[in-house]
Amino acid sequence: MRTESVVLTSSAGLAQRPTAVAPLSSLLRSLELAMAAATAAGAAAAAAAVSLIACYLLLHRSSNKLPWFLHTSSSRASGRRTRRRGLVEAIGNTPLIRINSLSDATGCEVGAWISTNVLYFASLGIVVDVIFLLQALESGDLISGGMVTEGSAGSTAISLATVAPAYGCRCHVVIPDDAAIEKSQIIEALGATVERVRPVSITHRDHFVNIARRRALEANNSAAAQRESNKTQTNGLAHVSSETTYGKFAVTQRESNNTQTNGFAPVGSEMPHSEKCDPNSDSKGGFFADQFENMANYRAHYEWTGPEIWEQTKGTLHAFVAAAGTGGTIAGVSQYLKEKNKNVKCYLMDPPGSGLFNKVTRGVMYTKEEAEGKRLKNPFDTITEGIGINRVTRNFMMAELDGAYRGTDKEAVEMSRFLLRNDGLFLGSSSAMNCVGAVRVAQDLGPGHTIVTILCDSGMRHLSKFFNDQYLADHGLTPTATGLEFLDK
Numbered sequence: 041m042r043t044e045s046v047v048l049t050s051s052a053g054l055a056q057r058p059t060a061v062a063p064l065s066s067l068l069r070s071l072e073l074a075m076a077a078a079t080a081a082g083a084a085a086a087a088a089a090v091s092l093i094a095c096y097l098l099l100h101r102s103s104n105k106l107p108w109f110l111h112t113s114s115s116r117a118s119g120r121r122t123r124r125r126g127l128v129e130a131i132g133n134t135p136l137i138r139i140n141s142l143s144d145a146t147g148c149e150v151g152a153w154i155s156t157n158v159l160y161f162a163s164l165g166i167v168v169d170v171i172f173l174l175q176a177l178e179s180g181d182l183i184s185g186g187m188v189t190e191g192s193a194g195s196t197a198i199s200l201a202t203v204a205p206a207y208g209c210r211c212h213v214v215i216p217d218d219a220a221i222e223k224s225q226i227i228e229a230l231g232a233t234v235e236r237v238r239p240v241s242i243t244h245r246d247h248f249v250n251i252a253r254r255r256a257l258e259a260n261n262s263a264a265a266q267r268e269s270n271k272t273q274t275n276g277l278a279h280v281s282s283e284t285t286y287g288k289f290a291v292t293q294r295e296s297n298n299t300q301t302n303g304f305a306p307v308g309s310e311m312p313h314s315e316k317c318d319p320n321s322d323s324k325g326g327f328f329a330d331q332f333e334n335m336a337n338y339r340a341h342y343e344w345t346g347p348e349i350w351e352q353t354k355g356t357l358h359a360f361v362a363a364a365g366t367g368g369t370i371a372g373v374s375q376y377l378k379e380k381n382k383n384v385k386c387y388l389m390d391p392p393g394s395g396l397f398n399k400v401t402r403g404v405m406y407t408k409e410e411a412e413g414k415r416l417k418n419p420f421d422t423i424t425e426g427i428g429i430n431r432v433t434r435n436f437m438m439a440e441l442d443g444a445y446r447g448t449d450k451e452a453v454e455m456s457r458f459l460l461r462n463d464g465l466f467l468g469s470s471s472a473m474n475c476v477g478a479v480r481v482a483q484d485l486g487p488g489h490t491i492v493t494i495l496c497d498s499g500m501r502h503l504s505k506f507f508n509d510q511y512l513a514d515h516g517l518t519p520t521a522t523g524l525e526f527l528d529k
Contacts, residue, residue, distance in 0.1 A: 134153060134345075134348050135153075136151050136152070136153050136348070136349065136352040136353070136492070137151060137152055138150070138151050139151065139152055139459070139463060139465070139475070139478075140462070140463055141458065141459065141462035141463050142459075142475065142478060142479055142482070142524075145479075145523075145524055146479060146482035146483065146487065147482075147486075147487025147488065148482040148485065148486075148487060148488065148489045148490065148491055149489070149490040149491070150475075150478050150479075150482060150491050150492075150493075151352075151353065151357075151490065151491070151492045151493075152471075152474075152475070152478075152492065152493050152494065152495045153345065153348070153349055153492060153493070153494050153495070170203055171336045171339070171340045172188075172200070172329045172331075172334060172336055172337075173188065173200075173203060173204065173207050173209065175336055176188075176327045176329075177207060181327050182209065182325070182326075182327035183324055183325060184207060184208035184209065184324075185208055185209065185210075185324040186209055186210070186259070186263075186323075186324045186325045186326060186327060187209065187210040187211070187212055187255075187256070187259045187323065187324075187325070187326040187327070188200055188204050188209050188210070188211050188212070188326070188327050188329055189211075189212045189213070189214070189252045189253070189255045189256040189259070189326055189327070189328050189329070190211075190212075190213055190214070190252050190328070190329040190330075190331060191213075191214045191215070191247070191248040191249035191250070191251065191252035191253075192213060192214075192215060192248075192331065193215060193216050193219045193248070193425055193426055195223075195426060195496065195497055195501070196329075196331045196366070197211075197213040197215065197223070197227055197232075198223065198226055198227055198230070198501075200213070200232075200329060201213065201226075201227045201230040201231065201232035202230055204232070205230075205231060210231075210232070210233075211227075211230075211231070211232035211233070212232065212233045212234075212235065212252075212255055212326075213227050213232055213233070213234050213235070213252070214234075214235045214236075214237060214248040214249075214251045214252040214255065215227075215234060215235070215236055215237075215248060216236070216237060216238070216239040216248050217236040217237060217238055217239070218239050219425055220425060220501060220502050220503070220504050220505050220506070221504050222500070222501055222502075222503055222504060223425075223501055224236060226501065235251065235255075237251060242431060249330075249332065252328060253328045253330070255326065255328075256326035256327055256328035257326070257328075258326070259323045259325055259326025260325045260326050262323040263323045263324055263325040263326075266323065331366045331368070332366045332367075332433045332434075332435065333433055333434045333435070334435075335434060335435065335438075337366055337367075337368030337372075337435050338367070338368045338371045338372045338375075338434075338435045338438050339372065340368070340372065341368055341369050341371070341372025341373050341376075342371075342372035342373075342375055342376050343372075343376075345369065345372060345373050345376075346372055346373045346375070346376025346377055347376060349373065349377070349492055350376070350377065350380055353490060353492065355380065355381065356490050357377070357384060357490045357491070357492050358383075358384065358385065358485060358489040358490050358491065359384065359385040359386070359387065359481050359485060359489065359490075359491045359492070360373055360374065360377055360384065360385070360386045360387070360491070360492050360493070361386070361387040361388075361389050361445070361474065361477040361478055361480075361481050361491065361492075361493050362388070362389060362474050362477070362493055362494045363388070363389045363390060363391060363424075363427035363428065363470060363473050363474055363477070364388060364390075364396055364427060364428075364429070364436055364439070365426050365427045365428070365429060365470075366433055366435050366436070367429075367432075367433045367435040367436025367437075367438075367439060368435040369494060369496075370386070370388060370436070370439050370441070371435050371436055371437070371438035371439040371440075372438070373386070374386035374439050374440045374441060375438055375439070375440050378440045385442045385443075385481070385485075386439070386440060386441050386442055387441060387442060387443050387444060387445060387477065387481055388400050388439075388441055388443075388444035388445070389444070389445050389446075389447055389473055389474055389476065389477030389480075389493075390427075390428060390444055390445070390446050390447070391421075391422045391424040391427055391428040391446075391447055391449070391452070391473055392421055392422040392424075392428075392446075392447075392448060392449060393421020393422045393428055393430075394421075394422075394427070394428030394429055394430065395429070395430040395431075396428070396429065396432075396436070396444065397444045397445075397446045399432060400441055400443065400444035401443065401444050405430065405431070405432065422449055423449045423452065423453070423469055423505060423506055423512075423515065423517065424449070424452055424469040424470055424473055424506075425468075425469055425470065425497075425502070425505075425506075426469075426470050426496070426497065427469075427470045427473060445476075445477050445480045445481070447473050447476045447477065447480075449515075449517055450517055450526065451473075451476045451526055451527065452469050452472040452473045452476060453472070453506070453512060453517050453519050454519050454520075454521045454526040455472040455473075455475050455476050455479075455526075455527075456468075456469070456471075456472035456499065456506070456507075457519045457521075458521065458523070458524060459472070459475060460499075465495070466498060466499040466500070467495060467497065467498065467499055468496075468497030468498055468499050468500075468501055468502045468506060469497070469502055469506045470496050470497045471494070471495040471496055471497050471498075474493040474494055474495070474496070475493060475495075476527065477493060478491050478492075478493040479524065479527050480527070483527070
């Protein structure tokens, strides 16, 4: 199969397809002039001219081969040229690319919707977090100057830390300490505060999600106490008794703990958190984004991601496949695509250690021995981060799936190296696993189909583990494949 040229499009201008290609005669004349020069500068110009001609020939040859990629609507092209006022207005017009190596190997058109975490600021992936904030601001649950909290082992926290300042808000993230350290470093560099905690079951009061919920509650308590203090001072009193204030905090905290543990006795102790998140500091309240259960997650992908995929494939896609963390992406996209065409197949790609594969294929989440509440420790389940879960979230419940695939860590590692060598795609573990799923679907459907997946994370956030040779060797995951033989059935 012939290799076809693909140019990435991006609302951030990382790579843009030319609006017009010069006539071939002009390019040949440029080559003649360049070759006539005997100086080093002339040689460089000749090389540039040859490259330009090659691009022309490839684009000309491929123009009728990729209708769902190379041809963009005038409205989208116009949108890319429009000056954007600030970060938030730059969100949207997410690029959909053809993954050449996988398409050529399978005989299918394998495309990928590129999330914000692969092309920074160039996508719709961040729109979920914008919607979280907008809804909270409109409802009054969050005010400018307030603090957004989230528990995240994936990329949502980075997106929140990115957009929160655009709305005048602070961000506090609670992250399990077995996640790649560079994620914490990026979040802190973005100005947010990070609280790293040991991984425990969601039934434990000190699970990172439960702690993030409490941090928002503490910020709200602090804000309420300050308002009460200001009100009392206005009435002529000097101050509010610290004992009374502390009592209010203690009662509310006990109620929160009882609710979160669902009957489980509190165990262990929390790791100290940043002073910037101290509930006794100056606060304008907090808002817990709750990405796993907040239905704004699913709705954002139903209203934005799904339509963009449908539009860019011109309704010709046959299948969509992706892994699930919160479940918002696969739920929103699958439901939208099914409404547009019930024949579009939607599949889950599940990593090791996750129970969603069993839930989709057998209707049973896990055995009694595997239930999160029964686990005594956090085992090494998978090298992937941000995908896979052992509970059904409200977002995932909305997914309309035709089946599921289960991948391995070795397949994800091998796929990441294959795409780096052949396509120049430097992908993280979640994106690599999604691409494994895309090939599996292509193998089952056969040549001639269009399949779309999601590229949701960059390899830059996985250097300490997924791209660490020693770490991979220690876990028997050293890549050895030269092609896609690791996916041979």
